[in-house]
Amino acid sequence: MSQESVRWEDFDKMHVIRKLKEIVGKWWRVQINFTDKKGFLRGVPEGKFFNPLNPICQAIVADSKGFSKRLETARKTTVESMHGKKPKISIDPTGLSVISVPINVKGEFLGTVFGDGFICEDTAAQQKVQISNYLERDFPDRQDLLSKIDELPVLSTKELHYLTELINLVVDEILVMHRYLDDEKSKVSELSKELGQRYGFDRMIGKSMAMQELYRLLERVCDSETTVLIQGENGTGKELIAKALHYNSKRKNKRFLVVNCGAFNENLLESELFGHMKGAFTGAVKDKKGLFEAADGGTLFLDEIGDTSMQMQVKLLRVLQEGTFTPVGSTEVKRSNVRVLAATNRNLIEMVKHGEFREDLYYRLNVINVVVPPLRDRKDDIVLLADHFLTKFSKATNSPKKLVKQECLERLMDHDWPGNVRELENEIERLCVLAGDQKEINSEQLSQRIKESTKKKFPGLRVNGNLKDSLEVMEKQMILEGLERTGWNKSKLAKELGISRAGLITKVQKYNLEKRAKSS
8 A cells, every 4th residue: 555545634534533533532632633654744634733622732733833843743753653563652842642553554654643632640740840841931921821731631541541442443444444445446456357358359259250350340449439330130249349349448437338229119218318307207206317428428339229210310310410418308408428339230221221210320320330240150269159158157157167079069060040149158058057967068968959950051961971972062051051141252252261262163163053043
């Protein structure tokens, strides 16, 4: 704990410390202050002692020379406490007793809890003479102060013990506060680490060419302030992409809020986004802040943007273009500095053509377009993803990590995963549950839909026949499905298959797939 990180002004805000100081003052009229490791008073206004509790101390701190002596005493007792762990009681040049209790956090000396303005019973006579001499020398015009000497608190050995215990409680509260602050700091550090692991581009699961291209795009646009439209099928991880963009941007320390536009009707969505005033509609019993206001300075993720009505699209366009909005039932125009990320699994271009989505809003959202590839287009990642979900299940259930047998893994690779990564995660969890105490997962435990889809996939591969014929059947099927999936884009498919375009054309001709395309 560095000296700079000590927030001395917070000590007097703590209820327990305030009460302890109040008790010490009430019982013995002893004032409690704090000194830092150099002996300077801390946590008091303008470097002055808090409200001295007897007239002699009040006169001393009101006098410039007297105040300097009090500061010098504080510094001296702090230095003397630096190398000790126990409370120290001494007599200062004015004749008053001083108690100093060191504050040590994790072996580091931070300062002291400092109390003065009293006399010890064992040395009372000596101290009163010293105080009298000091007042006569430095306050010759204040004879009234001499009469106050007998009113100074005189503490017995037992009372000094109680006082020390109470001041130790003050120190204990300070230590508790610093432990709490350290814990909070650790939590923040762990959270930052977790966010980096969960949402850093390098932590996203996938090494396929499609994912590598996605990472490169995200790296280029994460710090941009422009809107991003994330498109992809259900289950591809569009929200994960949005979080990755936010937590790798300059806005990462601000809020990231999410709203599913398809989960609300138009009126409720308007209230959710822009807020409302009390009485704006039935059920509006109090003012509510909208997400555009709540996310100010941060990022707002509009999921399923394609499900919004034309009227809502007009209001979204306004806030995107002008940064202003009006809560429901209000006439006050508010401003919001929010980066908007939007996502949809719908074809917005087709919606624009059919008059279902505003063209101007589409182009305002689609400044940067991010397309998340479906799992069937990055099957190289299935093994990585399956292993990731096996590890996740193992940690969640505190059980040994299971292994997937090769035949079962091949079936997983053969499936097209219409539900994408989400479907794969659910299937892995299902397999782990069904496997029970078994260490290995076999293909018999797969969902029926996956068994049936993989049987249809390569009908000649797992039946009788020589290896060459079986491989040709598989190759023909892979090329045909790839051509249909890519819209017969041979360049794109050749890149996916890792062969030249000329080589692909040769194979297409070999299997008469062009004729098949024309006939269909």
